[in-house]
Amino acid sequence: MLRGAEIFLQCLRTEGVELVFGYPGGAIMPLYDALEGSGIRHILTRHEQGAMFAAEGQAPASGKVEVAIATS
Numbered sequence: 001m002l003r004g005a006e007i008f009l010q011c012l013r014t015e016g017v018e019l020v021f022g023y024p025g026g027a028i029m030p031l032y033d034a035l036e037g038s039g040i041r042h043i044l045t046r047h048e049q050g051a052m053f054a055a056e057g058q059a060p061a062s063g064k065v066e067v068a069i070a071t072s
Contacts, residue, residue, distance in 0.1 A: 005034035012040060015065050019043065019058070021051040025071025 002010075008031060012020070021043045024032050035042055045051040048070035055066040 003030065003034065005031040006038075009034055009038045009040060012067060013038070017065055017067055019062075020067040020069055021045055021054040021058070022069035023048050023051055023071065027072035028069060031069065 017040060019041045020035075022028075022032075023045050032042075043054065045054055048068075051068035051070055055068040059066040
């Protein structure tokens, strides 16, 4: 049985996501655990707003869907 984090990462891969920007913390840790071996690369940012700006800047540069993740 797949966990919710694994299903979420499968959906991201289906959309062509290869890279996520994020800031880990308590509520999002199951997703971070599932990132290992998922084929999706993670870029650690200093805070949630930085992840959003990085994803927003990367999207037009790459022409792909970019993702920012953060804790609660």
